[in-house]
Structure formats: C-alpha cells, structure tokens
Amino acid sequence: MAELRFSTKQRILGAAEDLFARRGFAGASLRQVTAAAKVNLAAVNYHFGSKDRLIEEVFRRRLDELNAGRLRALKQALAKPEPKLEDVLAAFIKPALELSLDREGGSAFVRVLARAYAEHNERLRKFLSDNYGHVLREFATAFARQLPQLGKEELYWRLDIVAGALTYAMADFGVIKRRSGQSEREFRERAADHLVRFAAAGLKEGSER
Amino acid sequence: MAELRFSTKQRILGAAEDLFARRGFAGASLRQVTAAAKVNLAAVNYHFGSKDRLIEEVFRRRLDELNAGRLRALKQALAKPEPKLEDVLAAFIKPALELSLDREGGSAFVRVLARAYAEHNERLRKFLSDNYGHVLREFATAFARQLPQLGKEELYWRLDIVAGALTYAMADFGVIKRRSGQSEREFRERAADHLVRFAAAGLKEGSER
DNA sequence: CTAGACTTCAAACGATTGTTTGAGAATTTC
DNA sequence: GAAATTCTCAAACAATCGTTTGAAGTCTAG
Numbered sequence: 001m002a003e004l005r006f007s008t009k010q011r012i013l014g015a016a017e018d019l020f021a022r023r024g025f026a027g028a029s030l031r032q033v034t035a036a037a038k039v040n041l042a043a044v045n046y047h048f049g050s051k052d053r054l055i056e057e058v059f060r061r062r063l064d065e066l067n068a069g070r071l072r073a074l075k076q077a078l079a080k081p082e083p084k085l086e087d088v089l090a091a092f093i094k095p096a097l098e099l100s101l102d103r104e105g106g107s108a109f110v111r112v113l114a115r116a117y118a119e120h121n122e123r124l125r126k127f128l129s130d131n132y133g134h135v136l137r138e139f140a141t142a143f144a145r146q147l148p149q150l151g152k153e154e155l156y157w158r159l160d161i162v163a164g165a166l167t168y169a170m171a172d173f174g175v176i177k178r179r180s181g182q183s184e185r186e187f188r189e190r191a192a193d194h195l196v197r198f199a200a201a202g203l204k205e206g207s208e209r
Numbered sequence: 210m211a212e213l214r215f216s217t218k219q220r221i222l223g224a225a226e227d228l229f230a231r232r233g234f235a236g237a238s239l240r241q242v243t244a245a246a247k248v249n250l251a252a253v254n255y256h257f258g259s260k261d262r263l264i265e266e267v268f269r270r271r272l273d274e275l276n277a278g279r280l281r282a283l284k285q286a287l288a289k290p291e292p293k294l295e296d297v298l299a300a301f302i303k304p305a306l307e308l309s310l311d312r313e314g315g316s317a318f319v320r321v322l323a324r325a326y327a328e329h330n331e332r333l334r335k336f337l338s339d340n341y342g343h344v345l346r347e348f349a350t351a352f353a354r355q356l357p358q359l360g361k362e363e364l365y366w367r368l369d370i371v372a373g374a375l376t377y378a379m380a381d382f383g384v385i386k387r388r389s390g391q392s393e394r395e396f397r398e399r400a401a402d403h404l405v406r407f408a409a410a411g412l413k414e415g416s417e418r
Numbered sequence: 419c420t421a422g423a424c425t426t427c428a429a430a431c432g433a434t435t436g437t438t439t440g441a442g443a444a445t446t447t448c
Numbered sequence: 449g450a451a452a453t454t455c456t457c458a459a460a461c462a463a464t465c466g467t468t469t470g471a472a473g474t475c476t477a478g
Contacts, residue, residue: 008425008426039426040425040426040427040428041427041428042426042427042428043425043426043427046425046426047425
C-alpha cells in the first residue's frame with residue numbers, strides 16, 4: 001500500500017480505495033488514508049480539494065476504463081450475426097471481472113462500488129449518473145431487444161435484480177471462498193460464468209426459452 | 210419518528226434504524242439519533258451502554274422475529290407432501306417481505322440489513338453469525354435436498370448469488386419505482402413473486418428442470 | 419545560478435465525535 | 449408518605465474529524 005514508487009496522488013487514491021472498501025466513506029478518515037499512503041495529511045486537500053472530491057476521483061480512476069470496456073464489449077457482442085442474451089450479459093459482467101482481477105487494488109474497488117449502491121448519498125448518485133448513466137441506458141436498450149416478449153416494467157424488474165446480484169457477487173460477499181489450489185483468475189472466471197448463466201436463466205424465465 | 214407514545218428505548222431504536230439506513234452506522238451520529246428520537250443524548254449510553262450495542266439491538270429487535278418466521282415457514286414448506294424448490298425459496302423471502310411491509314420502520318430495517326452486508330465489520334458479523342447462523346444452515350440443508358444434482362461447491366455459489374439478489378431487491382435499491390396507483394403491499398408482493406421465480410430459475414439452471 | 423512555481427510539512431483551526439458525570443426529576447416499592 | 453430505585457437532563461470530557469495556514473523544501477525554466 002505504501003509503494004513509494006508511485007506519486008503522492010496515486011498513493012492517496014490507492015490507500016483511499018482500500019480503506020473505503022473496508023470501512024466505508026464515512027468510516028475511513030483522511031488521517032487513516034494519508035498514514036496508509038505514507039503521505040502528509042494536508043496532501044489530500046492540496047491535490048483533491050476535499051474528501052468528497054477524493055471520493056469522486058477514486059471512482060473516476062476505475063469507472064472510465066470499466067465503462068469504456070463495457071461499451072466496447074457490447075458493441076462487439078451486437079456485431080455478431082445472431083447476438084444472444086448471454087452475449088449482452090457477458091459484455092456487462094466480464095469487464096467488471098477483469099477489473100476485479102487488477103493486481104493493484106481492483107478487487108478493493110468492486111467492494112467500494114458495492115458500497116456506493118448501499119449509500120443513498122445524493123451527491124455521489126448524481127456524480128455517477130452524470131458521468132456513466134449513458135452506459136446503463138445503452139445496455140437497457142440492448143436487453144430490451146433481446147427480450148421483446150417482456151413488458152417494460154417486467155424487464156426493469158429483472159434487470160434490477162441482475163444488477164444487484166452482479167454487484168453482490170463481484171464484491172466477494174458471502175460465504176464463498178476459493179479453494180486453496182485455485183488461482184484468483186480461475187476463481188473469478190468461474191464466478192462470471194455462473195453469474196451469466198444464472199442471470200440469463202432468470203431473465204428468460206416465463207418466456208419461450 | 211418522534212412518536213412520544215413510545216418509550217425512550219423504543220424511540221431510540223426507531224430513530225437509529227431510520228438514520229442507519231440513510232447514512233450508515235458510521236455516518237449517523239448519536240446526536241442525530243437522539244435529536245430525531247426527541248431524547249437526551251446520554252439516554253443511549255444509559256439504556257444501551259454504547260453505540261455498538263445500540264447497533265446490535267437494532268438488529269436483534271427485527272431479526273428475532275424475521276428468522277423465527279423463516280424457520281416457521283420452512284417447517285411448513287417441508288411438511289408438504291412434495292415440497293418444491295419454490296416453496297423453500299418463498300419460506301426465505303416472504304417473511305422478509307412481510308417485515309419490509311411493517312408500518313413502523315420495517316422498510317428502513319431491510320436497508321440497514323443490506324448495509325450490514327456491505328460493512329465487513331468483524332464485530333457485527335460475529336454477532337449475526339452467533340445469533341442467527343443456525344437459520345442459514347437449516348436453509349442450506351433444505352436447498353441441498355431440493356437440488357441433489359448440484360455439487361456442494363456449485364450449490365454454495367448459487368445460494369450466495371440468490372442471497373445477494375434478495376438483499377438487494379428487498380432494500381429497494383435501483384431504478385424500480387412503484388406506479389403511483391399501486392399500493393405498497395401490491396408492490397412488495399410482486400417483488401417477492403419475481404424474486405422467487407427468478408431465483409428458482411437460476412438455481413435450477415443446467416439441471417434437469 | 420537564480421527566480422518562480424510546485425509540493426511537502428508540522429502545527430493548529432473550530433467543529434463534531436462517543437462517552438461520562440453528578441445533580442435533579444419521576445416513578446416504584448414498602 | 450418516606451425511601452429507594454429508575455430515569456432524564458445539561459454540561460463537560462478527551463479524542464478525532466475535515467480543513468487551513470504559512471514556512472520550508474524540491475523542482476524546473478530561463
């Protein structure tokens with residue numbers, strides 16, 4: 001976490017990500033963050049302006065790439081001759097899996113992401129909606145095309161459940177622990193496969209299958 | 210929230226539940242809680258001893274009844290001549306639905322519950338595991354009997370996803386808003402039905418169906 | 419080499435945190 | 449109705465919070 005080879009700004013972002021994942025935004029203090037980053041306390045306000053802006057930058061650093069990856073994967077999936085529901089789901093899930101495999105704090109970030117759902121923080125919601133709302137809208141359109149037999153309301157119900165399950169699974173909650181012989185990558189890829197098949201089954205249920 | 214007809218202790222628990230749901234355990238201060246409860250600041254430490262113990266009592270007040278209801282429903286479901294997977298799922302989900310319909314803060318509590326998942330707080334996890342772990346173990350056994358074709362590891366994968374989706378859906382996250390003409394009860398019952406069918410589809414997927 | 423910009427630092431700011439105190443009010447017990 | 453117990457209250461406790469300050473350090477451009 002110290003890692004003095006990184007710049008002050010990067011070390012703060014890394015330490016903040018880790019501590020926000022473990023103690024929440026209110027629960028992690030700037031003194032804990034700067035101590036973990038081996039940086040002076042005032043550096044946060046110098047480089048980011050405030051704690052709130054630091055939180056936003058923790059998101060921006062990862063979400064820019066994550067959502068770009070999702071859109072890329074979606075475009076690729078829809079370019080296939082006969083794109084399936086599973087392809088659209090995988091386009092949403094797999095980039096998040098890749099992120100969670102990032103050596104430098106990616107797995108911490110997906111837990112931060114899960115916290116953002118739990119926090120009903122108005123300021124944070126606006127920031128996320130303003131910057132990344134268009135991605136979710138594109139996926140909603142793609143899902144609607146894959147599931148034409150579902151009413152709009154019904155579709156939103158199911159997508160909401162899928163988004164929740166995804167957030168939960170990616171955050172590594174719950175009882176599942178990987179077997180000791182299994183690599184992190186194997187573990188995560190199995191997780192993504194399970195989630196895609198599980199979500200597809202739930203989304204299709206009641207339709208013609 | 211004020212509701213002076215309730216005792217000091219009950220008013221504190223109600224206000225704490227509401228504020229923990231909205232701002233988290235670290236984010237809600239005892240001064241905010243006691244102000245909302247129209248109670249003196251010192252009353253929390255007098256009646257509960259500390260903020261941590263107050264948090265535990267917020268859980269205990271609801272979880273005793275919720276988990277008793279789940280075990281009752283599970284017993285009833287397993288007493289049927291041919292219990293189905295959907296029956297076991299409903300036994301887990303429906304009591305939570307009932308709780309979320311409780312006029313006096315039930316819907317706030319399910320959001321508190323979702324926060325407890327997000328918090329990796331060791332103390333809280335131990336409290337929940339010590340007091341209610343046996344309920345989850347009974348359900349795991351029942352699910353295993355309904356899905357004998359699934360390996361133990363595979364089953365745990367899927368149950369974890371179901372638990373996450375349930376927590377998420379019950380916490381009323383996400384984009385779904387009920388139509389203005391729809392009652393809270395109608396809305397929640399539709400939610401539970403969707404969730405049971407969705408979860409059942411995902412749990413069975415890949416088996417004989 | 420120097421002037422200027424950028425970055426780090428220890429120290430302190432006022433505000434807020436959970437908790438404790440001891441006096442007083444309210445209630446219960448006999 | 450007096451004594452004892454339970455509860456409420458304003459006030460203060462030390463600790464910690466996010467933020468600001470101004471001086472000292474480091475770096476870069478001319």
